[in-house]
Amino acid sequence: xxxxxxxxxxxxxxxxxxxxxxxxxxxxxxxxxxxxxxxxxxxxxxxxxxxxxxxxxxxxxxxxxxxxxxxxxxxxxxxxxxxxxxxxxxxxxxxxxxxxxxxxxxxxxxxxxxxxxxxxxxxxxxxxxxxxxxxxxxxxxxxxxxxxxxxxxxxxxxxxxxxxxxxxxxxxxxxxxxxxxxxxxxxxxxxxxxxxxxxxxxxxxxxxxxxxxxxxxxxxxxxxxxxxxxxxxxxxxxxxxxxxxxxxxxxxxxxxxxxxxxxxxxxxxxxxxxxxxxxxxxxxxxxxxxxxxxxxxxxxxxxxxxxxxxxxxxxxxxxxxxxxxxxxxxxxxxxxxxxxxxxxxxxxxxxxxxxxxxxxxxxxxxxxxxxxxxxxxxxxxxxxxxxxxxxxxxxxxxxxxxxxxxxxxxxxxxxxxxxxxxxxxxxxxxxxxxxxxxxxxxxxxxxxxxxxxxxxxxxxxxxxxxxxxxxxxxxxxxxxxxxxxxxxxxxxxxxxxxxxxxxxxxxxxxxxxxxxxxxxxxxxxxxxxxx
Numbered sequence: 001x002x003x004x005x006x007x008x009x010x011x012x013x014x015x016x017x018x019x020x021x022x023x024x025x026x027x028x029x030x031x032x033x034x035x036x037x038x039x040x041x042x043x044x045x046x047x048x049x050x051x052x053x054x055x056x057x058x059x060x061x062x063x064x065x066x067x068x069x070x071x072x073x074x075x076x077x078x079x080x081x082x083x084x085x086x087x088x089x090x091x092x093x094x095x096x097x098x099x100x101x102x103x104x105x106x107x108x109x110x111x112x113x114x115x116x117x118x119x120x121x122x123x124x125x126x127x128x129x130x131x132x133x134x135x136x137x138x139x140x141x142x143x144x145x146x147x148x149x150x151x152x153x154x155x156x157x158x159x160x161x162x163x164x165x166x167x168x169x170x171x172x173x174x175x176x177x178x179x180x181x182x183x184x185x186x187x188x189x190x191x192x193x194x195x196x197x198x199x200x201x202x203x204x205x206x207x208x209x210x211x212x213x214x215x216x217x218x219x220x221x222x223x224x225x226x227x228x229x230x231x232x233x234x235x236x237x238x239x240x241x242x243x244x245x246x247x248x249x250x251x252x253x254x255x256x257x258x259x260x261x262x263x264x265x266x267x268x269x270x271x272x273x274x275x276x277x278x279x280x281x282x283x284x285x286x287x288x289x290x291x292x293x294x295x296x297x298x299x300x301x302x303x304x305x306x307x308x309x310x311x312x313x314x315x316x317x318x319x320x321x322x323x324x325x326x327x328x329x330x331x332x333x334x335x336x337x338x339x340x341x342x343x344x345x346x347x348x349x350x351x352x353x354x355x356x357x358x359x360x361x362x363x364x365x366x367x368x369x370x371x372x373x374x375x376x377x378x379x380x381x382x383x384x385x386x387x388x389x390x391x392x393x394x395x396x397x398x399x400x401x402x403x404x405x406x407x408x409x410x411x412x413x414x415x416x417x418x419x420x421x422x423x424x425x426x427x428x429x430x431x432x433x434x435x436x437x438x439x440x441x442x443x444x445x446x447x448x449x450x451x452x453x454x455x456x457x458x459x460x461x462x463x464x465x466x467x468x469x470x471x472x473x474x475x476x477x478x479x480x481x482x483x484x485x486x487x488x489x490x491x492x493x494x495x496x497x498x499x500x501x502x503x504x505x506x507x508x509x510x511x512x513x514x515x516x517x518x519x520x521x522x523x524x525x526x527x528x529x530x531x
Contacts, residue, residue, distance in 0.1 A: 002028040002253070004524075005272055005287040007260045007302070009033065010115025012497035013293030014239035014246075015514035018152065019145075019521030021251040028285065029243075030274060032111035033256025034092045036118070036231055041086070047225040047368065048338040058085065059229055079108060079461055081119045084229050090118045097259055098298055098421065105316070105411045105425030106460040107297055113256060114240030115295065116463060117510065121343050122209040122236050123362060124155055124511040126167035130358070131512070134503040136473040136483040139167075145515035145522075147171065153237045156212040156221075161193070162204030165349045165358075173212045175205040176221055179337045179365045181328050181397050182345035188445040200351035201441050206344040206362070209237035227342035228368040258283065262306040263290055263493060270492050289492050289524055291485075293517065296499040297413065297421070300468035303479065303487065304415035314479055315410035317467035317504050320403040320428040321457040324435070326363075326447040331395035342368030345397070350441075354434035360506040361401040366393065397447070401438075402462065403430055405504035411459065413468060425459045464509050469495045470502035485520035496520050 004027035006017050013029065020027045041059040043050050050056065061067040062085030070077045082091060094109040110116040126146050129139045150171040159169040178186060189196065189203040196202070211220045211234075218234040218241075226233060232240075246252045260274040270290040276283050292299045300314050346363040411425030432454060439449050472480045475488035485494040496517040498509060 001269060002285065002287040004028065004289050004291065005030060005270070005285060006291045006293060006496075007031075007272075008115065008293040008295065008299075008497065009113050009239060009243050010110070010293060010295060010497065011117050011239050011510045012513045012517040013291075014114075014243050015149065016291050016293060016496045016517040016521045017246060017252050018242055019518035020525060021246055022148075023522070023525040025525055026252060027291075028253040028255065028287065030258045030260050030272065030285065031113060031254070031256050032093070032097065032259050032277065033113040033254075034089050034111055035113050036086075036089050043224075043226055043230055045224065046338060047229065048336075061085070062088075076106075077458065077461075078106075079119075079463065081228050082108065086229060087119050087231055090116065090231075098301065099419075100421040100423055101416070102423045103425070104427060104459055105423045106458050107423060107465070108460065108463050109295065109297060111259075114238050114243060117238045118231055118240065120238070120510065121362065121508070123344055123347075123508045124153065124207055124209045125360075125507050127505070127507070127509075127512040127515075128165065128167050131505040131507060133505075135501070136471055137516075141519060142512065142515045143167075145518040146511065148518065149511065149514055152242060153209050154211050154215045154218070155207055156210055157207035158205050160204035161197070161202045162207075162347055162349060165202065165360075166204075166207055166347075169207075172207070173215075176208065176210060176212050176341050176345075177223065179340035179345055179367070180334075181331055181337070181395070182363060182365065184328055184330065185326075185363065185397070185445050185447055186346060192444055196441060196444070199441065200353060201348060201438075202350075203346055203348045203363075206347050208344060210341070210343075211235040211237075221341055223339040223341055225338065225340060225342045225368045260294065260302060262302060264306065265490055265492060287492075289494065289528075291494045291496050291517075291520070291524075292499070293497040295497055296465035296468045296501075297423075299495060299497055299499040300413055300479075301415060301421060303469060305419065307478070310415055310417050312414070312479060314413045314468045315470075316413045316423065316425070316465060317405040317410055317501070318408075318460055319405055319462040319464045319504050319506060320408045320430055320459075321462045322401050322428070322430075322432070322435070323455040323457060324399040324401060324439070324442075324449050325453050326397045326399060326442060326449050327392060328395045328397070328447055330446065333391050334394050336394040337365070337367050340365050340367045348399075350401075350438060352434055352438075354437065355403075355407070355430075357404055357407065358506060359401055359403055361399045364398045364400060366396055366398055399442075400457070401435075402506040402508075403428075404506045405464075405466070408459075410467060427459055428456045464498070464504055466498035466501035466504050466509065469499040471495075471500045472502070484523050485516075494520055494524065
């Protein structure tokens with residue numbers, strides 16, 4: 001019998017396992033664990049230099065035309081980064097291993113080693129007291145774990161106007177270099193800072209799990225624009241980095257190619273049932289404590305399957321989001337920024353008087369994605385659109401603006417008798433009239449847009465899934481858990497991923513999910529001694 005079994009190697013699962021190893025406890029990790037295959041094209045130079053010297057078809061489109069998915073299927077789009085051929089492993093097998101029927105919700109699932117974080121945007125934000133409204137937790141419960149994770153991850157950022165919203169900036173590396181257009185926007189913000197702060201808008205440097213200085217054998221960001229095309233870039237932290245280190249150092253047992261289906265509590269522990277995928281045989285493992293970190297959707301599925309419950313409908317949260325393209329007229333016609341970091345450049349927080357909510361935005365560079373992603377949104381003929389993109393793209397950035405989950409009715413998740421899931425949701429219904437005020441702020445900063453250009457992100461594409469098994473001070477249903485993560489009506493089963501989050505502020509939750517997973521692992525280790 002193992003002391004601890006952790007299911008899943010996404011951000012929460014790896015953080016929980018890491019927490020146990022710091023206490024001298026060696027957990028078993030069960031995972032499907034598809035790995036990043038040898039890539040057909042691996043780039044070791046700047047993206048634009050590579051494209052000038054070599055045929056980039058296999059890198060950007062792929063033999064199966066994966067890169068054109070969002071053009072070929074405009075009604076069934078996927079997040080842009082996941083269309084890249086080299087990122088195909090991230091969602092490999094998901095439709096077969098976790099089939100679903102959906103209406104109004106487009107889930108993105110991963111069974112890769114390291115999970116969806118293989119393709120994450122690398123934004124890491126501490127939850128502060130306001131972010132934890134509705135949680136049976138307080139900010140001090142997580143602060144120490146944020147500190148420990150900052151040391152493990154390597155985070156770039158600084159102390160600036162976002163300090164009241166992102167928490168303390170201790171232990172951070174220097175922020176990344178800004179792209180040309182991001183510099184324009186940030187300089188204009190500094191000049192208009194007093195006025196914009198009075199209006200509730202605050203802008204600052206992004207806090208990213210991206211190295212600006214060498215660390216632990218990983219080199220710093222080299223500004224090659226490869227973030228959308230090349231997984232495993234050493235300067236971008238993913239949970240896989242910690243997982244591989246723990247395996248290499250013999251601090252965890254790791255068994256991949258196992259799909260966990262259900263559990264059963266037995267005398268003194270838990271029986272975990274899974275499928276050995278290569279052999280297609282059923283296997284069982286026994287442990288004293290089971291921690292589920294398979295993602296809010298599949299963790300809920302495991303719990304429902306364990307209880308053979310085909311009636312209960314669980315809530316599923318995700319952050320509503322919109323995308324706002326920005327054009328900097330002063331940059332029209334300039335050469336595209338070939339040496340930029342291709343993801344988030346700046347963050348902003350807007351305390352919107354119209355909605356009464358605090359919204360968070362990521363200001364993103366678009367030097368890395370294919371121009372084809374923008375082609376369908378332009379109104380002219382093909383040749384005119386191509387010319388327009390040639391001049392406009394070097395002058396553009398994109399803001400992804402997130403809303404709290406409370407601004408949309410939760411989606412509904414249910415297990416069906418054939419072991420598939422039914423997920424039903426509603427499209428974003430937020431009144432966007434208030435965004436005109438926001439666009440006015442952007443014009444003041446030299447960036448222009450129009451309400452007609454705003455894109456509502458499909459329900460499910462923020463990929464901040466949560467709330468299926470929420471934590472409560474005192475759980476009232478079998479599908480809630482205690483503040484220590486223990487699932488109600490169980491003795492030894494714990495929920496450590498986003499499934500336990502009862503609400504989502506307008507903020508990426510990965511860092512908070514990792515800190516919470518470490519907190520739960522610590523509490524288990526402290527309470528049970530040697531487990």
